[in-house]
Amino acid sequence: MSRPPLFPETLAGEASAVRLAMEFDAEPLAAELRSLEQQPWRHQRPYSAGQVGKPIAQGWTCFPLHSPGGLLERTDPGGPALVPFADTPALSALPAMAKVLRELPCELRSARLLALDAGAELAEHRDEFIGFGYGQLRLHIPIVTNPGARLFIEGYEHNWKPGELWYANFALPHFLRNDGAQRRVHLVVDCMLNDALLALFPGWFRDRVGALAYVSNRPRTTPAPLPALSEFLLPAPLDTDLLAHLPETGHDDGPGRSSATCHDGVPRPAAGVADSTGEPIDRAQAWLERKPEGLVLRTAGGAQTALVPIGAYEYRFEGWTDERTIDLGQLPDRVVLHDRRNWWHRTWSCPVRSTA
Numbered sequence: 001m002s003r004p005p006l007f008p009e010t011l012a013g014e015a016s017a018v019r020l021a022m023e024f025d026a027e028p029l030a031a032e033l034r035s036l037e038q039q040p041w042r043h044q045r046p047y048s049a050g051q052v053g054k055p056i057a058q059g060w061t062c063f064p065l066h067s068p069g070g071l072l073e074r075t076d077p078g079g080p081a082l083v084p085f086a087d088t089p090a091l092s093a094l095p096a097m098a099k100v101l102r103e104l105p106c107e108l109r110s111a112r113l114l115a116l117d118a119g120a121e122l123a124e125h126r127d128e129f130i131g132f133g134y135g136q137l138r139l140h141i142p143i144v145t146n147p148g149a150r151l152f153i154e155g156y157e158h159n160w161k162p163g164e165l166w167y168a169n170f171a172l173p174h175f176l177r178n179d180g181a182q183r184r185v186h187l188v189v190d191c192m193l194n195d196a197l198l199a200l201f202p203g204w205f206r207d208r209v210g211a212l213a214y215v216s217n218r219p220r221t222t223p224a225p226l227p228a229l230s231e232f233l234l235p236a237p238l239d240t241d242l243l244a245h246l247p248e249t250g251h252d253d254g255p256g257r258s259s260a261t262c263h264d265g266v267p268r269p270a271a272g273v274a275d276s277t278g279e280p281i282d283r284a285q286a287w288l289e290r291k292p293e294g295l296v297l298r299t300a301g302g303a304q305t306a307l308v309p310i311g312a313y314e315y316r317f318e319g320w321t322d323e324r325t326i327d328l329g330q331l332p333d334r335v336v337l338h339d340r341r342n343w344w345h346r347t348w349s350c351p352v353r354s355t356a
Contacts (some may be wrong), residue, residue, distance in 0.1 A: 011132070015208055016024070016153045017168040019160075020139070022103075026162035028096035028205035029143045033113070033185055036063055043112060045078040048128060050303045057315075059178075061122025065091045066101060066111035070317060077190055079129070080305035080317040082260040082296065085109050090125075097187065100141065105196035107217065108189060109136060109319070115185045121177040127170035132193065133342045135215030135321035140166045148180030167201070192217040192321055200339045217322045227332050240278040261281035267329065288335070288352070297326070314338075 020222050043055030053076070062075035070086030073086040078085060085108060091098050101111055116122065130138050142160045151158040153174040160166050170176070191197055194217055198206060227257040282329035295307040295315065313329030316322050327336040337348040 011169045011172075011208070011313055015169070015205060017151075017158055017166060018202060018205050020165040020167060022165045022200055024034075024100050024103075024141060024163045024165070025096075028142060029100070029141075029187070030162070030317060032094045032096050033143050034112070035093075036090075039063065041115065042073065044112070045076045046128075047079050050079065050301075051239065052076045057120070057122050059117035060122055060176075061115045062109070063090070063113040063115075064088050065097060065113065066108050066189075067096070068110075074110075075112065077112075077130075078319055080303070081319040082304050084308050084318055086307075100187065101189065104139075104191060105200070105221075106194050107192040108269075109192060109355055111187065111189045113143070113185055115183050116176055116178045116189045117183055118178055120182050122175055123292055124175040126173055130190070131169065131171045132214035133207055133323070135193045135217050135323045135340075137167055137191050137192055137197070138170050139189045140168065141313045142166075143185045143187055144182065145184045145186075146178075146180030146182040149176075149178040149182075149184035151176055165200070215321060215323050216317075218310040221309050221311065223277075224312040224314070224329075225314075226328055230356070247353050271297050287355070295328075 041061040041063050043054055043058075044060050046053040052074070064075055065074055066085055066087055067074040068076075068078040068081055068085055069083040070088050072088050072090065087098075091101075101108060127138065130136055140160065142162045142164060145159065145162060149159065151160075151168070151174060153168060153170075154172050158166075158168070176184075193214060198209065198216075200215075201209070213310070222290060287298045289296045289298060293306070296304055298304045305320070307315035307326065308318050309315050310322065310325065311327075314325050314327045316325045318326060323340050325338045325340075327338065330336065332352070332354060333353045334349055337350065339346040339348070
């Protein structure tokens, strides 16, 4: 059984970028941006396989406003982690930018000022783990720009005006060029998709997205009590960044849904499962632990993520979306992993055992 495709071409062409029904006063944003000119801007870095990567390009710099753990040095978009996304210390001195972030009708992941220097360019690439199928969108608010600062998405050219709010399908091939004499700076916000955010899109676009059965995120809630536990071992098809595909086994449960069950408590690991050094491991294991600050899921590769309650017994990974969740309602016997993508919903039922 193959992994469901993302179908990025469904949101290509005219749908590859759309303006949302929200606009901001660019002048106070530009004034606050000028106040940051003497502050250190760092190279923007990617996040993949549970690791922060190397700087992407010269002339492409970042100033984080909302980041993993609220750290100014985290210029990457982040991923599953022990700590939530939080405001950086710099945001308290930037009331106009803070107001913009508060007014967006969704939970935030990262919010970064991204700058492309005059004469610089960013080579063609695709952004990972972003889009309606993942339940998170990357939105842009231009602050300062010029006619020579252009974004190209599959050959379509874009140059947005300061203060506008734009979505683009960055899973498609795209690149940036700044042939102007002025630095281009956008406020780039990774948002948790929900119905309120979707309502800002044009009606024709919402109809197209609705056909994809997008992942909509549920708010954090108070969970139901769980059995007393200190630690459970579960054989789980998770790699070091907790985002591996579920094993390509199982049976269909009808259109767009499939399920599988771990046998003997030890399933064959998903292809490519490795430890934190990149070496393959014999099987994919994870430990569910109760810590003073809450529940934590830890993999054999060393990755850890806190669990965020979004239902009576269902949790998503801290720093992630409802695209990947874990249901603890059948403890102490088993847990159920959920994997969602567009209209697909796969489950993986795993027996667990106490290690206490």
